[in-house]
Amino acid sequence: MLRLDGVSKTYKVGALARKDLHAVRDVSFELRPGEVVSLIGESGSGKSTIGRMILRLTRATSGTITFDGTDIATLRRGSLKEYYRAAQGVFQDPFSTFNPVFKADRVLTMIRQVYFPGTGDVEWRGRVDDALSAVSLNPDQVLDKYPHQLSGGQLQRLLIARALLLDIRLLVADEVISMLDASTRIDVLNLLADLKERGLAVLFITHDLSLGNYLADRTVILRRGSVVECGATSAVFGDPVHPYTRTLLASVPRLGIRWSDEDLDPGPCRYHAVHPGGGPPLAEVGDDHLVACFAGNDERECV
Template sequence: MLKLEGVSKTYKVGAFARQDLAAVRDVSFELRPGEVVSLIGESGSGKSTIGRMILRLTSTTSGTITFGGKDIATLRRGALRDYYREAQGVFQDPFSTYNPVFKADRVLTMIRQSYFPDVGDADWRTRVREALAAVSLNPDLVLDKYPHQLSGGQLQRLLIARALLLDIKLLVADEVISMLDASTRIDVLNLLADLKERGLAVLFITHDLSLGNYLADQTVILRRGSIVERGATAEVFGDPTHPYTRTLLSSVPRLGERWTDTELEHGPCRYHQLHPDGTDPAGPALAAVGDDHFVACFALGEDRKCGQP
């Protein structure tokens, strides 16, 4: 349904914009109906930039993003409007999405004005109640409130209800629970799992490995704008191959254990074991190390030798 092929994003920085900053480099992966893909990486790895490019909030420098076989960069006016009917995003800070001088239900009213101007009042109220029920919200407790009167979890679920009103096929969830308390996080995670069961595709952008492991079918590990490892979540977490992935997993706190900063042995580069000729530009960006498990050269994006055999 959603396919990224060789997507890169470069920003002009510095005095007179003379320098290039590569935020995303040659990223390729797919997202299918009813599938959750976790995009995992540290801050500054390019995760949110990828989400914004998928939602056409930022343009790509090179590569293509297709949705339903159509290149989203070519969409204009009515076609772009139709795209947003099927693809929506929910972001990290729910409070920034709302205008504090308007009541929270304005985000739903704007959807009606843009996409359902001919729907009657009674029918619209029914649709709103059904969408709110799907995200476990009571209309009487949220619709007549200002944003500051609602919790972050309520505001996030209200945004997801807005997306459900459009009957979307793709949800880009960018750090949607990082600002929520622990008791609310599980509610939002379970909601995303329920939406997945209904056939909704979810790109779950996070820096939290445990959350990605809990929710995702596929996992993409991003470092400095490049994919270093991707595949089935069970494979990536059960047999991490890239040193960066292993470093991330070793950094997860464990109950009853004192965390220590240990140096991991990288060993020989798995990419070069499978592709002895090196990272030929015409060759594959990732090497298959399993049935649904791929890894990049260990030195990808770094000025050092990768330890190839």
Template sequence: MMLRLDHVTKVFRIGAFGGRTVTAVSDVSFDVAPGEVVSLIGESGSGKSTLGRMILGLTRATSGTITFDGRPARAGKDYYRDVQGIFQDPFSSFNPVFKADRVFAMIKDSYHPGVPEGEWAERVRAALRDVRLNPDQVLGKFPHQLSGGQLQRLLIARALLLEIRLLVADEITSMLDASTRIDVLNLLAELKTRGLGVLYITHDLSLGNYLAERTVVLREGAVVEMGPTGEVFGDPLHTYTRELLSAVPRLHEDWADAKAVDTCLHHERGGSGGLLEAAPGHFVACARSKTC
């Protein structure tokens, strides 16, 4: 696997003198393969963004390991050549005093200094066309002159120029209107056919179902269910997953009829990472509590 998390935990110290602690992520294990979209789903405060920040090297895990191609994932120029993140608020990713061109000039200076200016300019225009942007309409513009959807696509074009292999997409569509949201999701789906792995972090189950091959459900920092998206959504085994799905508006299907199982069997069987493999590749925590 390209990205692997093994028993990752993050504990923050809080209070005036750090005398108290809060566990934001607890014993999380999963992986992302090349050309695969894995959806990390959970409500606000479930630890999704903390996991994304640890993968990107923006905060360190308290325990457990995060590896990329079998090597420890460490923040740095070499790592960011392969791994990049895009966040919920695209405006915060741009310096308001610089035009969009500056984003691409910084990539050239840091990663491709030997590329001739003319060739680089054509690479930039090609990357913008790949994300369905007209170069003449966005280059030379300040961030405030562009929409949120255009800025998100600029960030994806930036990732394409780096030729990254893994994208951590953290709530990247939550500030976009419905039509732009689908455009960005379709773009990610197209990019995965080129071998790009995507960790798609969202609280929106319908979008996760639309895009991902596998789904990881997070509750209060712990994985309660994970497996092929069709199975997790079509046959939710954990009470929390069922509750999440019951809150999604549906036209012709009643999730309330989905079956439940007594997943506390993992106490006897010793499921991987505290999870029971209820079906091939479909893991679930105890349905009677958060994770047992």
């Protein structure tokens, strides 16, 4: 359904924009219907930039992003509008999405104005009630309220309900639970899992490995804008190959255990075990399990 092929993003920075900042480098992966893919990496690794490129909020410098076989960079006007009917995003800070001077349900009204201008009041209220019910919200408790009168979890679920009004097929969830308390987090995670069961594809962008492991079918690990390891979540978490992945997993806090760098040595570079003379950006080291060169440079000369 969604496919990224060699996608890169470069920003011009510095005095007179003479320097290049490579935010994303040659990223490739795909997202299938009814699948959750976790995009995991530390702050500044390029996760949100990839999400914004998928949503056409930022243009890729090179490479292609295709949805149902169509390059989204070629979409214009009506075709772009239809793309947004199928693909929507929910972002980290729900409060920044809402204008505080308007009531929160204005985000639903805007969907009606753009996509359902001919829908009657009774039919529209039925659609809204169904969307709110799907995200476990009571219409009487959230409609006709200002953003400051609702919790972060309620606002986040209201944004997901807005996406559901469009019968979307792809949801880009960018750090959607990082600002929520623990009790609300599990509600939103279970909501995403339920949407997955209905056939919705979710790109789950996070820096929290435990959440990615809980929710995702497949995992993509990013470091400095490049994919260093990817594949089935059970493979990436169960047998981490790249030193960066192993370090990330070892950094997850565990009760009663202090962090240690013991047993982090992954041994010889597994990339070169498969491609001794160099080759593609990622090497297959197992069933649905790919890894990059351990050196993390373009020359791949770590052996």
